[in-house]
Amino acid sequence: MYYDVIFSGFGGQGVLLIGDILAQAAMLENRHVTWMPSYGVEIRGGAASCTVVISSQKIGSPITEEPCGLLAMSKPALLKFQHKVKKGGLLVVNTSFVEPEMITREDVIKICLPASEISYRETGDYKMANAVLLGAFVSLSRVVTLQGMEEALGVFFKEEKQKLLPLMIKALQYGSEFVCAGMNGDG
Amino acid sequence: MSERKILRGCVALAEGAIAAGCRFYFGYPITPQNDIPEYLSARLPQVEGVFIQAESEIASINMLLGAAAAGARAMTSSSGPGISLMQEGLSYMAGSELPGLVVNITRIGPGLGGIAASQGDYRQATRGGGHGDYHLIVLAPNSVQEMYDLTIKAFYLADKYRNPAMILSDAILGQMKEPLSLDPPPLVLPEKPWALTGARGRKAQLIKSLYLADGEMEQHNWHLHEKYRRLEREEVLVETDLEEKMEVLLVAFGSCSRMVHSAVELARSRGIRVGFLRPVTVYPFPRQALREVSREVGKVLVVEMNTGQMWDDVRLSLYPGCRAGLLARPGGGIPAPGQILAEIENLVKAGDGIDESVYQA
Amino acid sequence: MALTKVFTRPDSLRDLDFHFCPGCHHGTAHRLICEAIDYHGIKKKTIGIPGVGCGVFLYNYFDLDVCEAPHGRAPAVATGFKRVLPQNIIFTYQGDGDLGSIGMSEIIHTANRGENITVFFINNSVYGMTGGQMAPTTLPGQKTTTTPYGRDFRTEGYPIRMTEMLAPLEGVAFAARVSLHTPSQVKKARKAVLRALDIQLKNGGFSFVEFLCACPTNWGLSPRQCIEKIDKEMLQAFPLGTYKDRQGS
Known part of the structure; x- marks a missing residue:
């Protein structure tokens, strides 16, 4: 298997972190994986993004021109990367920050969810929006298991951050269930 | 069972240094290598090591010179302009036969250039860089695992040959995270009877690179030369992935070789017979391996993130009659696998023999 | 009649x-x-680091471990040594071009870190080994091979007073300027050298001794005339004395 995905948004939204968590989960499931943050001039202007490549084979390039998936948490993120997504690929968009009509791609699978509102409603904190989107991404792409994701979360949320762990898991599960419900609804 | 972790390249390199017994770091901040000093400023005190933020790269390299002359495993790290400032000290270290590690997480030059990934320091690294007749031992990792492994290796080679070693890396490898096994070889610190520790129980010793008497300097340079010849005979590291009846051989080093690896997979999936050769030590350069491999293949494509610095070494090494083209990206852009594939296909179509031409992206 | 040896070459x-x-x-x-x-009995644990200049040949004369340093960088090299070997005694021996010009950054920052080393600074107001060019300590009006009309403060600036510059830094435990042009001054210089090494032995911090010295060849003067020049001119520009001695350290 091979899968590459770009997580992108504003600095502070936690897109690098969810990339990290995905990479950790992939490693725990014995996959080859690379995590590459945006760098150079790209890091100016408060934008943040990372590319995660997961494969059953040794990985060459840690960057991608045509990702299988894009998780966009901000308007600039969507505008910068949506045209790159592979035909038939996956687009996960945080509609708390992006109007759905900005999505111009018709040839990809689109998941739109107001992750920030959902995060606040489910956990009492806006900050888990990244986990909501990650949950949606993972359950659709199936690059790792949800169980693997929860195990990976445990690596990042320990000691003084441990109290956030149940909230992150809740947000992750909500994102996943949102997708499952939506897919079922669409029939 | 070795410990498996996901680490950033710069952190893996720092852990490799700790695993190699390095307990002294001297450095000055410069992007994109700051993860190394920041990490070691916290890590070294945990292992009774010393971290000094020096006043300049010039001071850094000379602190390294002093620590090395005192017999310690020690290192510095920097990027582009900072490495340029270190060249005088590196020349002194090579001339005085002092081991030590210098890490170059390269950025684009010349001048202030930029902080994106580049391989534009290849020539400076492999030719010596400073004044005089010398070489550094230069290792070019292409994965986070190698950032760790080759750092350990570099310390051993530096001590073995009493010569400064360099890790030639870049922002891609420094910033990216990958799983790696932290599985260091048993720590064996060599005896250093030449080190200066005070003349207790022995005669006073001297470490210097000044030779003024008739013929002394020539003799010293021949001595150094013999060391470099021995390195070329015994310490070349090269990765190859070859096929029968190759149509094209790809040559790349460092991070760039990762994109080439992907392009090779793409080409093979289209039925093109491609080989791949990666110098792991860029000095000593794998001349012999390249000569032998190129005997079987008429066309070579070098891919580099500069205007063709390693290309020179490749052309010096090829079997007579074999020609090498170049795909160059000297501006911080990364040669994408698709772009490399297109050049491979062009080369295959080009028929017998090729111009030694530069394919500009 | 038995003779008693009262003066001999140091071991x-x-x-x-x-x-x-x-x-x-x-x-x-x-x-x-x-x-x-x-005197301090530290021959077996002392490492000398000469800079580049006439002083580099210290390695021929001192029966100690000696490491050469690039021009101006001896304090950085000494820092590397001292951090690896904190129990050893580390000193540098630098001229005015080495320490006050090309190596200004290293000497200031090494002093400011309070590195527990000793720096011996030879100030003869001229580049000796390279053939008598202007040094940062060249006196106003002094002719050198690169100030053939005499050092003009309007274009070449003023002599730098290193001891005065270093003494106020917090990391400096001892800073003194001595001269070697008369027997009585040599006696004072001896005390300053002893004190500087004593401070290092007691982990007191950075110690610094500046010696006013003659360079007859490049000054174009006889040894006797040199002594007069030190007495009349150098002492004016570079007042002698202990500028700092952090007692009880």
Whole structure:
């Protein structure tokens, strides 16, 4: 298997972190994986993004021109990367920050969810929006298991951050269930 | 069972240094290598090591010179302009036969250039860089695992040959995270009877690179030369992935070789017979391996993130009659696998023999 | 009649003829440092780091471990040594071009870190080894091979007073300027060298001794005239004295 995905948004939204968590989960499931943050001039202007490549084979390039998936948490993120997504690929968009009509791609699978509102409603904190989107991404792409994701979360949320762990898991599960419900609804 | 972790390249390199017994770091901040000093400023005190933020790269390299002359495993790290400032000290270290590690997480030059990934320091690294007749031992990792492994290796080679070693890396490898096994070889610190520790129980010793008497300097340079010849005979590291009846051989080093690896997979999936050769030590350069491999293949494509610095070494090494083209990206852009594939296909179509031409992206 | 030996070559100084020019004070400075090393009994744990200049040949004369340093960088090299070998005694021996010009950054920052090393600074107001060019310590009006009309402060600036510059830094425990041009001054210089090494032995911090010295060859003067020049001119520009001595450290 091979899968590459770009997580992108504003600095502070936690897109690098969810990339990290995905990479950790992939490693725990014995996959080859690379995590590459945006760098150079790209890091100016408060934008943040990372590319995660997961494969059953040794990985060459840690960057991608045509990702299988894009998780966009901000308007600039969507505008910068949506045209790159592979035909038939996956687009996960945080509609708390992006109007759905900005999505111009018709040839990809689109998941739109107001992750920030959902995060606040489910956990009492806006900050888990990244986990909501990650949950949606993972359950659709199936690059790792949800169980693997929860195990990976445990690596990042320990000691003084441990109290956030149940909230992150809740947000992750909500994102996943949102997708499952939506897919079922669409029939 | 070795410990498996996901680490950033710069952190893996720092852990490799700790695993190699390095307990002294001297450095000055410069992007994109700051993860190394920041990490070691916290890590070294945990292992009774010393971290000094020096006043300049010039001071850094000379602190390294002093620590090395005192017999310690020690290192510095920097990027582009900072490495340029270190060249005088590196020349002194090579001339005085002092081991030590210098890490170059390269950025684009010349001048202030930029902080994106580049391989534009290849020539400076492999030719010596400073004044005089010398070489550094230069290792070019292409994965986070190698950032760790080759750092350990570099310390051993530096001590073995009493010569400064360099890790030639870049922002891609420094910033990216990958799983790696932290599985260091048993720590064996060599005896250093030449080190200066005070003349207790022995005669006073001297470490210097000044030779003024008739013929002394020539003799010293021949001595150094013999060391470099021995390195070329015994310490070349090269990765190859070859096929029968190759149509094209790809040559790349460092991070760039990762994109080439992907392009090779793409080409093979289209039925093109491609080989791949990666110098792991860029000095000593794998001349012999390249000569032998190129005997079987008429066309070579070098891919580099500069205007063709390693290309020179490749052309010096090829079997007579074999020609090498170049795909160059000297501006911080990364040669994408698709772009490399297109050049491979062009080369295959080009028929017998090729111009030694530069394919500009 | 039994004779008693009252004066001898220090054990740390090898039995060799100096290559220094007649009237040069490097030899006197060498001797004072070696006497102090013998006095403190630290010959077996002392490492000397000469800069680049006439002083580099210290490695021929001192019977100690010696490491050469690039021009101006001896304090950085000494820092590397001292951090690896904190129990050893580390000193640098630098000229005015080495320390006050190309190596200004290293000396200031090494002093400011309070590195527990000792720096011996030979100030003869001229570049000796390279043939008499202007040094940062060249006196106003002094002719050198690169100030053939005399140093003009309007275009070449003023002599730099290193001891005064370093003494106020928090990391500096001891800073003194001495001269080697008369026997009584040599006696004072001996005390300063002893004190500087004593401070290092007690982990007191950075210690610094500046020696006013003659360079007869490049000044174009006889040794006797050199002594007069030091007395009349150099002492004006570079007042002698202990500028700092952090007691009880």
